[in-house]
Amino acid sequence: xxxxxNIGEYFILMARTFSQPTKSSLIRKQxxxxxxxxxxxxxxxxxxxxAFMGAVITLQTASNIDSxxxxxxxxxxxxxxxxxxxxxxxxxxxxxxxxxxxxxxxEIGMMRVTEQIDALEIMGVNSASYLxxxxxxxxxxxxxxxxxxxxxxxISGGYLVAEFSxxxxxxxxxxxxxxxxxxxSIYYALIKTVVFAFIITSIPAFYGYNVKGGALxxxxxxTRGVVTSSIVILIANxxxxxxLLI
Amino acid sequence: xxxxxxxxxxxxxKQVLHGIDVQYEKGKTNLIIGASGSGKxxxxxxxxxxxxxxxxxxxxxxxxxxxxxxxxxxxxxxxxGMLFQGGALFDSLTVEENIKFPxxxxxxxxxxxxxxxxxxxxxxxxxxxxxxxxxxxxxGGMQKRVGIARAxxxxxxxxxxxxxxxxxxxxTSILIDNLIKELTEEYQITTIVxxxxxxxxxxxxDHVIFIHKGHKHWEGTKDTIxxxxxxxxxxLVFASDLMKKVRQLS
Numbered sequence: 001x002x003x004x005x006n007i008g009e010y011f012i013l014m015a016r017t018f019s020q021p022t023k024s025s026l027i028r029k030q031x032x033x034x035x036x037x038x039x040x041x042x043x044x045x046x047x048x049x050x051a052f053m054g055a056v057i058t059l060q061t062a063s064n065i066d067s068x069x070x071x072x073x074x075x076x077x078x079x080x081x082x083x084x085x086x087x088x089x090x091x092x093x094x095x096x097x098x099x100x101x102x103x104x105x106x107e108i109g110m111m112r113v114t115e116q117i118d119a120l121e122i123m124g125v126n127s128a129s130y131l132x133x134x135x136x137x138x139x140x141x142x143x144x145x146x147x148x149x150x151x152x153x154x155i156s157g158g159y160l161v162a163e164f165s166x167x168x169x170x171x172x173x174x175x176x177x178x179x180x181x182x183x184x185s186i187y188y189a190l191i192k193t194v195v196f197a198f199i200i201t202s203i204p205a206f207y208g209y210n211v212k213g214g215a216l217x218x219x220x221x222x223t224r225g226v227v228t229s230s231i232v233i234l235i236a237n238x239x240x241x242x243x244l245l246i
Numbered sequence: 247x248x249x250x251x252x253x254x255x256x257x258x259x260k261q262v263l264h265g266i267d268v269q270y271e272k273g274k275t276n277l278i279i280g281a282s283g284s285g286k287x288x289x290x291x292x293x294x295x296x297x298x299x300x301x302x303x304x305x306x307x308x309x310x311x312x313x314x315x316x317x318x319x320x321x322x323x324x325x326x327g328m329l330f331q332g333g334a335l336f337d338s339l340t341v342e343e344n345i346k347f348p349x350x351x352x353x354x355x356x357x358x359x360x361x362x363x364x365x366x367x368x369x370x371x372x373x374x375x376x377x378x379x380x381x382x383x384x385x386g387g388m389q390k391r392v393g394i395a396r397a398x399x400x401x402x403x404x405x406x407x408x409x410x411x412x413x414x415x416x417x418t419s420i421l422i423d424n425l426i427k428e429l430t431e432e433y434q435i436t437t438i439v440x441x442x443x444x445x446x447x448x449x450x451x452d453h454v455i456f457i458h459k460g461h462k463h464w465e466g467t468k469d470t471i472x473x474x475x476x477x478x479x480x481x482l483v484f485a486s487d488l489m490k491k492v493r494q495l496s
């Protein structure tokens with residue numbers, strides 16, 4: 001019952017968030033701030049994780065190919081497909097759910113407990129719209145760029161491993177990366193990224209917005225926001241894949 | 247003038263307010279006093295619309311606020327200034343941007359006009375020159391004064407102050423009290439102050455309402471409170487040794 005109640009409350013908050021928009025001049029500045037904070041602030045961690053993940057995928061694939069019947073370019077092909085279809089979208093989304101989600105839940109939660117949200121309401125501002133819309137717009141806009149950057153860095157990480165470790169020749173790796181490339185894979189990845197960006201921002205914002213109490217409750221809300229958004233990302237990942245790829 | 251009629255509010259099965267009727271007059275400092283958990287803050291939140299009363303009505307200059315649509319409520323809220331217990335300044339904005347915020351939302355002013363208004367409001371609370379500081383860089387008393395500056399930036403008709411003296415030293419408390427009183431008289435605002443500070447009651451209590459267990463238990467002025475024949479009120483007012491000595495002297 002509690003889950004159904006929360007789902008209902010979430011949709012009511014989302015309806016309120018988008019029904020009475022805040023002045024565009026105010027929200028524009030906030031969107032730019034959030035693009036910098038939520039998006040560009042995550043570039044470092046995304047770069048490091050993607051590079052190492054591309055490198056590890058390359059090493060693991062190469063070390064597991066025993067048969068002479070399997071061509072060497074399979075390594076590059078596997079690295080590309082893994083990065084585009086799953087890693088740069090779902091895994092990066094799960095990492096961002098932890099980093100960005102906890103940040104959003106605790107920021108909005110602290111605003112709730114220090115009465116800053118009440119102050120917005122008293123001023124006649126739709127606090128849900130003012131606080132949540134810029135975060136959603138910023139993430140939906142910037143996360144596809146982060147995903148593409150992650151794909152590029154991951155595949156490059158695999159190339160560097162091929163170059164320096166010698167597990168596969170760079171020519172074979174490049175051939176695999178280019179083999180049977182379908183543009184739809186990128187569209188599929190970007191559609192997932194946009195949906196995940198909405199989940200990563202809106203669910204933690206919901207938990208932060210509804211905090212009651214003090215610092216302890218803000219911490220609990222932050223944890224719940226991260227856990228719930230991670231689970232919803234996995235469910236959404238399955239549903240989108242079923243709808244678009246099968 | 248603000249008028250509350252038969253306000254009831256409960257949370258789950260706990261009744262917090264039991265049919266409160268009260269009138270807050272224009273140009274007067276109206277104080278709501280009571281022990282912690284008596285329902286003062288809930289009453290104030292019902293008055294400003296941060297909570298919906300279960301029953302009863304709130305009238306702002308004769309207009310029924312509880313029955314208004316969102317647009318009507320927005321219009322009333324433009325006329326409300328509120329000072330929160332912790333200041334509730336926006337952490338990510340400077341003092342100047344905090345005071346400009348309501349102006350940006352509701353006033354059609356140029357940047358220059360807004361800057362002039364900010365400087366006027368800061369000057370009015372004796373806080374000139376701190377425009378570029380962030381809330382975290384100023385003291386609690388300064389935050390309260392900036393909170394007042396923000397509350398008066400749109401020239402409100404109604405000013406609400408929730409525990410304006412909590413966490414402040416006695417001299418700053420008196421300063422804040424006097425500022426509230428001056429602004430109320432100067433701009434003929436309907437001011438409501440939620441407090442349990444007896445010094446405030448004796449300094450600025452034009453009209454005092456005592457809330458006990460969700461009921462309006464007593465109503466009067468700072469001049470009549472010391473002689474009130476009400477046990478629960480006396481327990482609150484004369485809780486400290488200082489006030490007991492005041493009673494003996496009076």
